[in-house]
Each structure stands twice: as C-alpha cells, then as structure tokens.
Amino acid sequence: MFYVANRILNDERLAEDAVHQAFLKILENFDKVGEISCHKIKSYVVTMVRNNAINMYNRRKRYAAIPLEELKFSIAEEKQEQTGDLDYLAEAILKLPVIYKDVLTLKYVQEFSNEEIAKMLDISEATVRKRLERAKRRLEEILEREESADVN
C-alpha cells in the first residue's frame, strides 16, 4: 500500500498519511466494504490508497509537474503475448490516467453504484459519470493510436 502511495506522491511521509487516510475511509464505508468478497478486498484497498494519494497530489498540484488528468500509474509490465481483443483492451486500461482507471475499477471490479463511488472518492455523482465517459473515450483513443501504429 505504501509503495502504491509513494509511487504517486514521491514523498514517504505523505505516502504514510495517504495509507492511513485510506484505511480511515475504508472504516467509514464499513457497511459497503463488508459486502465486497474477500478476493476483491486487496484491489479495493489499493484503489482507495491510490485515490487518497491522488487527492494529496491534487492539493499540491500547483507544485506538481503533471496535471491530475494526465497522472499515470502503471506498475504492470506490458504483456508480451496478447491473445485477443480483451488483452489489448486490458493493456489500454493500464495506460489510462489513474483518475479514470480508479472509477472503472470501483464500477466494474467492485461493482459499486455511481452514488457509492462518489461517496468513496469524495466527488459528485456527475463527476463519476463524467469520468466513466471520459475513461471510455480515452480507451478508444488509445486503441485507435495503437492500431494506427500497428498498421504503420
């Protein structure tokens, strides 16, 4: 968890705070979290830690080198063997800025409603909807770019 936060913040003290705050938020959402199956817990905790780190990053954005909308976080190496469209799409998801990837994860992996996601990420439902839409648009752009590169 610390690693996840520190990758974004690049500041050990702030990364510790991000981890602590994420667990605080998990506790606040205890009734919702209690419904997540065990094997999804780790993914959920990572998402929450990452989101807290992003919020901290955002608060310091006037000093940040990368705008929030472009902030990337990918630790998964690209797969050498892609066996189909699903793999290409998964690879593209890994290339999305974190604010889009996190709403996708909460929506499709944890299966939360837009209202629940909004509460967890401290954003409005409209912002959740907007991020989901933009995530899909960005994915299409990434796939189009890669297809063009393959053709060339």
Place this chain on the structure above:
Amino acid sequence: MSISFTDDILKEAVIKADIYEIEALPTDDEIEHEFSNEFERKMKKLICRSKTRSPVGGMAFLRRRAVALIAAIIILFASAMSVSAVRAAVFEFITEVYEKFTHIFFDESRSSQDAADGFAIYEPAYIPEGFELVNKKTDGLVLLEYEKGDEFISYSQQRLENVSMNINTEGVKLEELEFKGLPAKYYSNQGVQNLLWHDDKYTYMVSSTLDRDTVFKIAESVEITGTDLSP
C-alpha cells in the same frame, strides 16, 4: 476507424487489468521502508477502532463479511508493518485488555531465518455437512469461508511476524487455553465463536456461528495440504 466495445467486454478487461496490476505489486521484501512511529501508532489506533465496531444489523451475512474484512485488513496491515527480513522463531501471545477490546500481539523471543522457505498451507479437513466453500485464498496466507444458510465458518492462517490484532471482547471472557499443545485463546462474541492459536510460524483462527464444540472439531482437523513457494 472507430473502435468500440460493449460494457460486458469492458468489464472483463477492467477485471483483467486489475489482476495484472495487483500481481505486479512488489512484495514486502522488495520495499525498503521503515514506517515512522507516528504511522504505526495511528494504524494501531485505527485497527482498535475497527475492532470495536459492531457489524450492522447483527445478520450472520454481515458478521461473516466483517470477520473477512477485518482478517483482510489485519493481513494487509501486517504486510505493511513488515520491515525486517529476520523474524523470530518463538512468539508468545501478549494480551492487553482495554475497556472495549483486547489487543493481541506476538512477542519475539529469539531470532531465526526469514520466511523464504515458502508458506505451508494448512486447511481444515473437517467441515460440517451442508456447508459450501464461498471464498478461498491460499497465496501467502490462507482464508477460507464456508456458508450454509445464515451460518458461516471462517478459517484463516497467516505468518506470525508483526501480527497484531484487536478483538472486540467487550463484556465477554477471553479464555486462555492449550490447544494441540499450543497456546490458544477462545472467546464468544455476538453469536460468533472464535478460536485463535499459533505455533512457531503461523497464527490460525476459526470463527463460526456454530457451537464451541464444532469450532474445536474444525480446528482439530486443521492439517497441512501443500506449500506456496511464491515469493
């Protein structure tokens, strides 16, 4: 050209990407970071808070989920707090009883090699008839959940190092006993019976809505079933 995908395909791909990312996270051994005392204090306080909360509604489903969540958080927290490769071979239960919860941690009494020799997987051979396995995790820790209607059985096994847990023992008696010749603790709270014991490597816990005798019978049947050699 326009590239499109259905919601179902997107869902599958998001799940796949999520698995890639979780699998790519470095292990604790690869992260060299010593947590500040302030962080450790805050996290312990947080776990204390989480343990003193009662599950909503008192339904067996939520009780089971709460047990699973707390187990997962403790496991994650234990991982986060792991800062040394050298661990102790002999641990002793240290119990601090507070007004609303009991804090249990392990005292290291002599050092030994680290846990690089794999994770021996122990599972209960006996589960009462009619219970269905609904969740199973066996990589780096063991977490098994069984359900039968409103009843549940939860079994967990994790490494001892840096394990620290708080259990909600408000108004209940924490019984200290010997189980299979090993130090153990038993308590019953909010309709859930819990047995916790440890050897020199792992701590084991059986929690269930079933009666004490059945919990002990399940715990008695715990045996080695394999080894996870992944780092």
